[in-house]
Amino acid sequence: MEYVIEMLNIRKEFPGIVANDNINLQVEKGEIHALLGENGAGKSTLMNVLFGLYQPEKGEIKVKGEKVKITDPNVANKLGIGMVHQHFMLVDTFTVTENIVLGSEPKKGGTVDIKKAEKEVKELSERYGLNVDPGAKIRDISVGMQQRVEILKTLYRGAEILILDEPTAVLTPQEIKELIGIMHSLVKEGKSIILITHKLKEIMEVCDRCTVIRKGEGIGTVKVADTNPTELASLMVGREVSFSTEKTPANPKETFLSIKDLFVKDVRGVNMVKGLNLEVKAGEIVGIAGIDGNGQSELIEAIAGLRKSESGSIKLHDQVITNLSPRKVTQSGVSHIPQDRHKFGLVLDFPVGENMVLQSYYQQPFSKKGVMNFKNIYKKAQELIEEYDVRTPNAYTKARALSGGNQQKAIIGREVDRSPDLIIAAQPTRGLDVGAIEFIHKKLIEERDKGRAVLLLSFELEEIMNLSDRIAVMFDGRIISEVKPEDTNEQDLGLMMAGNTPQKAGGS
Amino acid sequence: MFANRTINILIPIISVLLGLLSGAVIMLVFGYNPLKGYAALWTGAFGDAYFLGETLRQVTPYILSGLAVAFALRTGLLNIGVEGQVFVGWVASVWVGVAFELPMILHLPLAVLAAALAGAFWGFIPGILKAKLGVHEVIVTIMMNYIALYLSNEIVRNVITDGKDRTDSIAPTASLASEWLAGMTFYSRLHWGLLIALFMALVMWFLLNKTTRGFELRSVGFNQHASNYAGMSVGKNIVLAMVISGAFAGLAGAMEGLGTFGYMSVKSGFTNIGFDGIAVALLGANTALGVVLAAFLFGTLKIGALNMPTVAGVPTELVEIVIALIIIFVASSYMIRWIILRFKKEGK
Ligand SMILES: Nc1ncnc2c1ncn2[C@@H]1O[C@H](COP(=O)(O)OP(=O)(O)O)[C@@H](O)[C@H]1O
Numbered sequence: 001m002e003y004v005i006e007m008l009n010i011r012k013e014f015p016g017i018v019a020n021d022n023i024n025l026q027v028e029k030g031e032i033h034a035l036l037g038e039n040g041a042g043k044s045t046l047m048n049v050l051f052g053l054y055q056p057e058k059g060e061i062k063v064k065g066e067k068v069k070i071t072d073p074n075v076a077n078k079l080g081i082g083m084v085h086q087h088f089m090l091v092d093t094f095t096v097t098e099n100i101v102l103g104s105e106p107k108k109g110g111t112v113d114i115k116k117a118e119k120e121v122k123e124l125s126e127r128y129g130l131n132v133d134p135g136a137k138i139r140d141i142s143v144g145m146q147q148r149v150e151i152l153k154t155l156y157r158g159a160e161i162l163i164l165d166e167p168t169a170v171l172t173p174q175e176i177k178e179l180i181g182i183m184h185s186l187v188k189e190g191k192s193i194i195l196i197t198h199k200l201k202e203i204m205e206v207c208d209r210c211t212v213i214r215k216g217e218g219i220g221t222v223k224v225a226d227t228n229p230t231e232l233a234s235l236m237v238g239r240e241v242s243f244s245t246e247k248t249p250a251n252p253k254e255t256f257l258s259i260k261d262l263f264v265k266d267v268r269g270v271n272m273v274k275g276l277n278l279e280v281k282a283g284e285i286v287g288i289a290g291i292d293g294n295g296q297s298e299l300i301e302a303i304a305g306l307r308k309s310e311s312g313s314i315k316l317h318d319q320v321i322t323n324l325s326p327r328k329v330t331q332s333g334v335s336h337i338p339q340d341r342h343k344f345g346l347v348l349d350f351p352v353g354e355n356m357v358l359q360s361y362y363q364q365p366f367s368k369k370g371v372m373n374f375k376n377i378y379k380k381a382q383e384l385i386e387e388y389d390v391r392t393p394n395a396y397t398k399a400r401a402l403s404g405g406n407q408q409k410a411i412i413g414r415e416v417d418r419s420p421d422l423i424i425a426a427q428p429t430r431g432l433d434v435g436a437i438e439f440i441h442k443k444l445i446e447e448r449d450k451g452r453a454v455l456l457l458s459f460e461l462e463e464i465m466n467l468s469d470r471i472a473v474m475f476d477g478r479i480i481s482e483v484k485p486e487d488t489n490e491q492d493l494g495l496m497m498a499g500n501t502p503q504k505a506g507g508s
Numbered sequence: 509m510f511a512n513r514t515i516n517i518l519i520p521i522i523s524v525l526l527g528l529l530s531g532a533v534i535m536l537v538f539g540y541n542p543l544k545g546y547a548a549l550w551t552g553a554f555g556d557a558y559f560l561g562e563t564l565r566q567v568t569p570y571i572l573s574g575l576a577v578a579f580a581l582r583t584g585l586l587n588i589g590v591e592g593q594v595f596v597g598w599v600a601s602v603w604v605g606v607a608f609e610l611p612m613i614l615h616l617p618l619a620v621l622a623a624a625l626a627g628a629f630w631g632f633i634p635g636i637l638k639a640k641l642g643v644h645e646v647i648v649t650i651m652m653n654y655i656a657l658y659l660s661n662e663i664v665r666n667v668i669t670d671g672k673d674r675t676d677s678i679a680p681t682a683s684l685a686s687e688w689l690a691g692m693t694f695y696s697r698l699h700w701g702l703l704i705a706l707f708m709a710l711v712m713w714f715l716l717n718k719t720t721r722g723f724e725l726r727s728v729g730f731n732q733h734a735s736n737y738a739g740m741s742v743g744k745n746i747v748l749a750m751v752i753s754g755a756f757a758g759l760a761g762a763m764e765g766l767g768t769f770g771y772m773s774v775k776s777g778f779t780n781i782g783f784d785g786i787a788v789a790l791l792g793a794n795t796a797l798g799v800v801l802a803a804f805l806f807g808t809l810k811i812g813a814l815n816m817p818t819v820a821g822v823p824t825e826l827v828e829i830v831i832a833l834i835i836i837f838v839a840s841s842y843m844i845r846w847i848i849l850r851f852k853k854e855g856k
């Protein structure tokens with residue numbers, strides 16, 4: 001069997017770390033080959049080596065059996081290698097076609113023949129079922145569409161081997177399905193695909209073979225048909241991983257959070273939460289299931305004091321916390337793991353240590369009479385770093401330098417450590433790998449068992465099913481039904497999330 | 509081999525050296541002797557006690573205007589209005605200096621305080637406009653500079669005096685000038701304000717790095733969303749940052765009004781103390797110590813340059829070019845960073 005791509009014994013160093021060592025990757029023609037590894041394992045680095053963005057310190061690369069030296073992306077393009085990066089590289093104000101032909105425009109006279117280009121783009125798009133509008137501006141199309149433009153860009157340049165770097169991370173479940181369809185039609189036409197991901201489900205679903213990297217080292221390649229998610233996960237993390245988190249039945253006590261008839265508007269002034277009622281008791285995890293955009297974010301921001309409620313009430317114990325300032329809400333015993341950890345959860349340019357006291361810096365022992373006590377702050381930070389397994393060179397490292405999973409662990413450590421009565425966890429594991437997910441789930445269950453009330457928001461049904469003691473389905477600004485995870489399945493949940501209420505005849 | 513911190517210190521130093529080197533090349537190209545030119549600059553700045561005194565005198569307002577810009581930048585704000593805040597500070601200090609008869613122990617602090625308050629108020633306006641209405645501070649502060657210039661002239665001409673172009677000299681009880689300092693430096697205009705400036709650098713360092721207020725100010729400067737999430741008041745901190753920055757700038761005005769000149773005159777244009785503060789802050793990497801060092805360099809260059817035409821025949825404008833080049837080199841620190849990293853790699 002001849003390989004279209006062979007990367008042998010690759011080693012790539014960055015100042016201070018070895019990002020790739022001893023990695024072998026062999027891709028067959030017409031296959032979808034998964035590259036699996038935790039965040040920071042070195043997947044993107046390896047692919048950047050293949051794409052000519054980095055030069056390896058050791059190892060050789062063969063394309064179709066011939067030894068090559070890929071000195072820059074243009075060389076890669078000529079060899080038929082195309083890459084769709086984790087972060088898109090598109091010009092916002094240009095059209096789809098303009099973006100695709102950028103740098104290799106068809107010329108007529110001295111000008112760009114945009115008509116011809118549009119026709120070619122259209123043909124390519126139809127051939128692979130990509131369904132993009134060649135004339136649309138990038139800023140007007142969805143992220144999923146932008147990704148397809150990136151794919152088209154590589155095809156337009158004649159790519160035979162496509163590298164997709166975590167393409168599903170930014171997509172909705174529906175878009176993921178469509179992308180999988182596109183990948184299938186690409187390989188049918190004889191293309192080969194290298195798919196980077198840390199989602200095992202996707203690998204099982206679409207890939208033929210899978211190469212695993214762990215902490216920069218090549219672990220090996222397995223045939224997907226001969227393996228299972230559990231084996232893949234333990235190859236990836238290097239230890240046994242359990243998927244469905246172990247937990248004892250909940251033991252709910254008194255009501256901690258009660259929301260009555262709540263109305264909340266979004267930034268545009270449109271009502272997003274419309275008369276919502278919800279209770280969360282001590283010692284239980286209530287999961288909010290719903291399709292993004294049904295008022296979940298507004299609900300959570302309203303509880304946390306980040307958004308004004310129009311009417312209705314939010315009570316913690318007997319204290320009304322509706323429209324209190326975020327500080328007052330925090331002081332009354334609420335912790336909030338925010339959806340967007342970069343925007344809300346962390347000051348990325350602050351050291352990890354200072355991020356650990358972001359809400360409590362003004363209290364003793366972290367400060368006294370307005371003067372900070374950094375000794376105590378960093379002592380606390382060190383404790384949290386150890387307890388929550390935040391992997392960072394030290395507490396003085398800027399939060400920006402940490403991987404997503406470790407940033408999230410830092411936030412969770414900070415929020416849980418305040419011993420709150422209510423923990424709001426909004427998409428606590430978004431974008432994280434299985435190791436980190438497992439850890440975070442365990443922590444949330446621990447907190448539940450300590451008698452805290454946990455309100456979980458997640459768009460991953462698996463997470464909702466696994467973690468919740470009670471599931472509240474949110475649709476169009478209200479909770480339209482509540483079920484126990486053991487009394488439902490993903491199918492039924494999906495239906496309810498679309499607005500059907502199977503328990504009550506007739507629906508909403 | 510090099511920590512990030514070392515690189516951050518190396519960049520301004522290398523920029524200064526490159527700036528001086530380019531200045532030498534320019535002198536050569538235009539037929540001047542660079543060695544003679546720089547020797548003249550050196551004597552002009554440190555050659556005898558008088559020059560040293562004048563250099564330190566020039567450094568004083570630079571420290572304060574540099575602190576004003578740096579403080580704002582550290583809290584995420586670009587205060588282009590330091591120039592205007594210097595003006596109102598200058599006028600306010602002189603006004604108090606001529607209008608009252610008080611014992612020195614009250615009069616001097618009152619005059620200094622008036623300058624700080626006037627500058628603070630001039631910072632408050634763009635601050636509140638940004639906090640409440642989201643108006644960008646750069647636009648407002650630029651406009652406030654002109655308002656300050658013409659308002660100051662109006663006050664000098666029609667409020668403090670009766671149609672004159674300069675005020676009377678301030679009462680000795682409000683003056684920062686010192687017989688002793690002047691006597692030590694062959695009657696330069698060196699005054700006690702230098703101590704105020706150095707003390708304020710200490711204040712800025714302490715406030716930003718050691719207090720909870722500074723923590724909030726820096727946090728809001730980096731990320732307003734996270735600061736709001738963490739329970740800090742974003743609007744309040746923005747206003748406060750501009751007020752404090754303005755107060756530093758107002759004090760720079762007091763250095764001129766109560767120290768160097770002892771009066772205020774009608775001005776046809778800006779003093780540039782505020783605008784030079786931007787360069788000082790940039791070169792000083794927005795830290796208190798960095799600003800003090802950068803202010804020393806700028807003061808030295810400016811005063812030393814005065815000696816160059818007579819002694820070496822080099823026009824003073826050359827120093828302006830050198831300063832501009834230093835700023836360009838600092839601004840393109842990316843390039844220097846890259847060169848340092850390359851050396852580091854090869855050195856390994
Ligand atoms: N340009 C770079 N300079 C220094 N370190 C880097 C660079 N790119 C990646 N790294 C480091 O190399 C390691 C692997 O990163 P990456 O390949 O992005 O991981 P993955 O894509 O598997 O999440 C990480 O520790 C990362 O911090």
Ligand SMILES: [Mg+2]
Nearest residue numbers: 043044045086
């Ligand atoms: Mg990556």
